[in-house]
Amino acid sequence: MKPKDSKQELTKFVKKSGAKLPALTPAEGIELMLDFYQKVRAKGCPFDADGDMLLYQWGVYDDFDGGQSLHFDITRQFIQPGRDGDDAMSQLSLTFFFRPAAKYRKLKDGNKWCSAPGELEKFRRFIQRTPAYKTVAELAASNVKIQYSQI
Secondary structure, eight states, X not given: OOGGXXXXXXXXXHHHTTOOGGGOXXXXXXXXXXXXXXXXXXXXXXXXXXXXXXXXXXXXXXXXXXXXXXXXXXXXXXXXXXXXXXXXXXXXXXXXXXXXXXXXXXXXXXXXXXXSGGGHHHHHHHHHHSHHHHHHTTSOXXXXXXXXXXX
């Protein structure tokens, strides 16, 4: 898969699993993204150059509508060595939004990187042990989004 096609590929991967994006729980979404990372390689993004990594992150942040929500997110970051400008780095994010934000303020922001498929089991265990995961793993989110961006 080319990084620029990752949003479409993840969307198909979710659909093929039988899941529906708006109804995904964070627990299901994390498992789907970990499985996608394990099974679908990104062309031109070598592991030894940190070219294909996962980032798990959470925190209460401002939304575009002026409000705030808990963002519970797993992002796949692509780096294509030898490319310049906007094409060199991109991200594919699966984000769950939870409101009201005040309910989740006790959860301190945090993140953790996974740099290769060989680290997935350790990464999964880390995720499942975080207070954020334990709080929202089986909850329905206010919104669920798959987003691709070049950075």
